[in-house]
Amino acid sequence: MYSELFRPDDASLNVSEKELLRLFVERVRRKYTVSSELEDIRFQRIKLGFSPVTKLFSRSKYVFPYFIKLGDANEIERESRNYGIASQRIPPLNVPPLETYLQGTRLGKEHSSTSLIAFRYITGSDRTLPPLSLFYGYEEMSKYELVEVIDEIFQNVLRELHSFHTKKEILITKHLIHKIANFQNSEYPILLNLVKKYNHVARNARRLKFPHGKIHGDLHLENILLGRKASPVIIDFGMMYDRGCLIRDFAEFEVAMLVAALFNDFERTSIFAKMFYSSGGFLNNHGVDRFSRAAQTVRANLHVLSRSAPGYLLDITKLSYLYDIHLMRYICSYLLIVVETLGEEKKHAIVGYMTQIFETLHARVTKGD
Numbered sequence: 001m002y003s004e005l006f007r008p009d010d011a012s013l014n015v016s017e018k019e020l021l022r023l024f025v026e027r028v029r030r031k032y033t034v035s036s037e038l039e040d041i042r043f044q045r046i047k048l049g050f051s052p053v054t055k056l057f058s059r060s061k062y063v064f065p066y067f068i069k070l071g072d073a074n075e076i077e078r079e080s081r082n083y084g085i086a087s088q089r090i091p092p093l094n095v096p097p098l099e100t101y102l103q104g105t106r107l108g109k110e111h112s113s114t115s116l117i118a119f120r121y122i123t124g125s126d127r128t129l130p131p132l133s134l135f136y137g138y139e140e141m142s143k144y145e146l147v148e149v150i151d152e153i154f155q156n157v158l159r160e161l162h163s164f165h166t167k168k169e170i171l172i173t174k175h176l177i178h179k180i181a182n183f184q185n186s187e188y189p190i191l192l193n194l195v196k197k198y199n200h201v202a203r204n205a206r207r208l209k210f211p212h213g214k215i216h217g218d219l220h221l222e223n224i225l226l227g228r229k230a231s232p233v234i235i236d237f238g239m240m241y242d243r244g245c246l247i248r249d250f251a252e253f254e255v256a257m258l259v260a261a262l263f264n265d266f267e268r269t270s271i272f273a274k275m276f277y278s279s280g281g282f283l284n285n286h287g288v289d290r291f292s293r294a295a296q297t298v299r300a301n302l303h304v305l306s307r308s309a310p311g312y313l314l315d316i317t318k319l320s321y322l323y324d325i326h327l328m329r330y331i332c333s334y335l336l337i338v339v340e341t342l343g344e345e346k347k348h349a350i351v352g353y354m355t356q357i358f359e360t361l362h363a364r365v366t367k368g369d
Contacts, residue, residue, distance in 0.1 A: 005042040005059065012045075016114035017054065017070050019107050024068070024116055027100060034062045043068070047341045050218050050333065051075075051238055057121070065121040067096060067225075067235050073104060075238055076115035082237035083117075085214070089160040094152075096121055096225075096233055119235065121225060134232070135221035138257070139264040143290040145230065147297045153224065153232050154250070154301035162213040162246055162305070170245055172205035172325055177332055186339055188351055191332065194358050198328045201365055205325055208318050211306055215244035220256035220334075250302040251326035254295050255334050258357075261291040262350045263342070270353050277360050282320035299323070324361045331358045 006012070008021040021043070029038045041060040053071030069079055080101050087095050096119035104111035138146065176199050177183075183192040216223075217239030225233040261269040272289035282299055306319065331354055338350050 005044055007042060010043070013054075013070075014114075016104050016107070016111040017116075019111060020070060020102055020104060020114060020116040021068075023102055023107065024100065024118060027102075028063055028066075032063050038062055046222055047337075051236060053079075053238065055236065058118075064099075066099060066118045067121050068116060068118045069236070069238065070116045071114060073113050073115040076101075076117050079117055079236075079238040082240040083119075086161055086234075086237050086240065089163065089214075090157055090234060091160075093227070093231055094157045094233055096235055121233070132226045133222045134224040134226060135256075135260045135263075137226045137230070138221065138260045138290075141230070141290075143293045146290060146294050149226075149230060149232055150294055150297045151301065153234070153253075154298070154305070157232060157234055158216065158219075158249065159305065161240075162215065162249075167209045168212045168243070169207045170205075170210050170247075170322060171207065172202040175245075175248075175326075175329055176202050177329065182336055183332075186336065188335075188339055190351070190355055191335055191339070194328075194335070194355065195332050197358075197362055198325075198332050201325060201328065201362065206318075206321070208322060210322060211246055212243045213246055214240060214242055215246060215249045216240055217244065217248070219249045219253045221253075221260050245326075246305065247302065247322055247326050250298055251323060252330045254298050255327060255330035257294055257298075258291065258354070259334050259338060259350065262353060263346060266346070266349055266353075273357070277357050280320075280364060282316050282323060321365060324365050328358055328361050328365070331361075 008025055009018055013021065025038060025041055028034075038060060040062070041058055043056045043058050046055040046057065051069070053069050053075045056068040056070060058066040058068060069076055083095075083098065087098075099118040099120050100116075101118075102116040104114040134149065141149070177195050180192070180195060183195050186192070216234065216237065218236055219234075223234065223236045225235060227233045258269075258273060261273065268289060269291050272292050275288075276284065276292040276295060283296070283303060302323070303316075303319065335351055335354055338347055338354075342350065
C-alpha cells in the first residue's frame with residue numbers, strides 16, 4: 001500500500017526529514033556521478049505495518065531504487081543495529097545492501113532527534129517502476145510459486161535468524177494489546193470489542209513451553225520484496241528482538257497474507273478462507289485455493305521448526321491453541337491498519353469478513369475453558 005509519488009521537499013515531511021532526504025540525494029548524486037539528472041528522483045510512502053517511523057521507496061531511472069527509513073534517531077539506530085545482526089545470519093541475497101546511515105547531528109543540534117538509513121533494492125526490472133513486494137506480487141503468482149517463496153522465507157531465510165536456544169513458557173499476557181485508545185477512536189466500534197475479547201483470552205491462556213529466539217517482529221508482505229527470480233528480500237528490522245516467541249512471525253505473516261488475498265480477490269478468498277478456518281486443526285487439508293495452500297505451508301514450516309528444538313515436544317492440539325490466540329492478536333492489529341489505509345468499499349468488506357474469522361478462532365480457543 002503506497003502513497004502517491006512526492007519530491008524530497010514534500011509538505012508532509014518535517015524540516016529535519018526534508019533536510020536529511022536532501023543530504024541523502026546529494027550523497028547518492030556524488031557517489032554515482034549523476035549530477036543534475038537525479039532531479040527526477042521521487043519518493044513513495046509505505047503505509048502498511050507497525051513501524052513507528054516513516055518508510056519510503058525512492059524511484060529514479062538513473063540510480064538504484066532505495067528503501068529508506070526516516071524519523072526518530074533511536075528507532076533508526078535500532079534498525080541499524082538489528083540489520084547488522086540480521087545480515088550476518090540471513091543469506092546475502094535475501095537482505096538488501098546498506099547504502100548509508102545519516103544522523104541528524106550532521107546537520108546541527110536542532111536536527112539531532114532525527115536520522116535516516118537507506119538500503120539498495122536490487123531488482124531486475126525497470127528502475128522507474130514501483131518496488132514489487134509480496135503484497136502486490138501475491139496475486140501474480142500461482143499457488144505453487146507462492147509456496148516456494150514461503151518455504152524459502154521460513155526454511156532458508158528466517159531459520160538462521162530465529163536460531164532458538166530456549167523453550168520458555170509462553171506468557172500470552174505479555175502480548176496484550178495496550179493501545180486501546182487507537183481502537184476506541186476508530187470509526188468501527190466492533191474493533192474495540194474484538195480487542196477486549198482478545199485481551200481476556202490472553203490473560204487467561206494456558207501456560208505452555210515453546211521455543212524462543214530472535215524474531216523479525218514485523219513480518220508482513222510489504223516487508224518482503226521480490227528480487228530477481230522472485231527471491232524474497234527481507235527488509236525493516238527495526239522491531240526485531242531476542243527471546244521472542246517464534247509463533248509471532250508465522251502468525252503475523254498468515255494474517256498479513258489474508259489481508260493481501262482479500263484485497264486482491266475478495267470474492268474467491270472469502271469463500272475458501274472461511275472453509276480453511278472453520279475446519280479446525282492446525283494442519284488441515286483445505287488447501288484448494290492460493291491462500292489456503294499458502295497458509296497451510298506457513299503452518300507446516302512452523303510445525304517442522306518447532307519440533308526441531310532438542311528435547312522439545314508439543315502435541316498438535318496445544319500448538320493449534322497457541323497459534324489461534326496469536327492469529328486473534330494480529331487480526332485485531334491488522335484490522336486497525338485496514339481501517340486507516342483502505343478505501344470505503346474494500347475496508348467495509350474486509351473488516352466484516354475478518355471479524356467473522358476472529359469469532360471462529362475465539363469460539364475454538366474458549367471451547368475448552
